[in-house]
Amino acid sequence: MAKKEAGISEDELTKRIKRAKLVNQDEVKEAETVARIRTLTEQEETMIKKVDKALNALRSLLQDCPDDFFSQNHGIKKKTEIDRRIHLAMSLKNLYNEGGLAWLDVDYSAKREKDIVSDKNFSLLPLSKLAQGVTNIVASSTAWPPPRPAINSQAITRRVFRHKSLANENSQRSKTKDSGSYERFEFIGDSVVNSTLSFLLYFAFPQASEGELSELRSTFVSNQNLASWAALYGFGMELQVTDSVAKTTDVMSNTKVFADLFEAYIGGLTEEGRSEDAQSWIMALALPGIVRQKRLSKRELPLDKLAKVKLYEALGGIEQNKVEYVTERPAVTGGQGEDRLFTVCAMVHGKVLGRGNALNLRDAGARAAMDALSRPLMVAEARKEGYSTL
Structure with a gap:
């Protein structure tokens, strides 16, 4: 029981007690809110550190991963099945080279972007x-x-x-x-x-x-x-x-x-x-x-004149994996734009591994081989299929 002060009525004392309780409740709520914010902040910082670590690891992997891994390793692991994690790394590198992982190049440490322009009637997509x-x-x-x-x-x-x-x-x-x-x-x-x-x-x-x-x-x-x-x-x-x-x-x-x-x-x-x-x-x-x-x-990448040889080697250099270069679309005489170009497919076991376009059939074939080499998983599967028939 609160001690009654001299000269203070019962009603006034009751009001003071209620006000004190309300103040205490507000202080408790404020303390709880601060604690929750602190916990969320700590969780955010932990998540940010983990995301940064994962992004840096992925960037490092893509930087160290060579574009021509399979052709480089031909003869070292001729018949041995390459670890699936290597295939995954090569797929990620290929996807990155094609612009499919553009978000990796974003500086996430910079101030977070909200809407580029925003008001009640106009907001560009984030x-x-x-x-x-x-x-x-x-x-x-x-x-x-x-x-x-x-x-x-x-x-x-x-x-x-x-x-x-x-x-x-x-x-x-x-x-x-x-x-x-x-x-x-x-x-x-x-x-x-x-x-x-x-x-x-x-x-x-x-x-x-x-x-x-x-x-x-x-x-x-x-x-x-x-x-x-x-x-x-x-x-x-x-x-x-x-x-x-x-x-x-x-x-x-x-x-x-x-x-x-x-x-x-x-x-x-x-x-x-x-x-x-x-x-x-x-x-x-x-x-x-x-x-x-x-x-x-x-197609504007520098022409690799040895691309056909590299593809042959990447496929194991065996007759069972012979590459057929099929003209998918001939050039149109006097045509404009893409109509001026030959389109050639690089095919193995009846499957298209790559396509190439150029002003002549020879270069179109080389570009088809270059396109196939940029798909290491498909090349590896075709190589394996050929060896299974030996």
């Missing part, structure tokens, strides 16, 4: 999501083209597809906000398209220089490419123009207009607060082009 999207590029089996994310607002949708000619005509009749054209949406959409593709290319091509990345981006953001994406979804059928403009101009087939429509649609999604949906859509549309560019970048 770097981690972009990096994950790139990591899954080669293995992606998602149907293409991806579904178009619908804009929920009818007012925004109308404006996205309204040409300035119709907007000007409407503005003479009405002063409402909904009478504008798609040009304002195009402005912000252009920014989102450029930013998203810049980050995507940055992670997809970790070895590319600034100039090479700029050149790649210009291909993806070109009017021709954006117009082709718009055409996939029939944007031209939804474009609203005045009859006079439709009859007297090429607006309904103009590449620049279609590209602007695509950017306006991205802007419409952003206006609706769905910029992440817009970016995911852009990434999905760009995936085939990314894969194609990665294959082209492989």
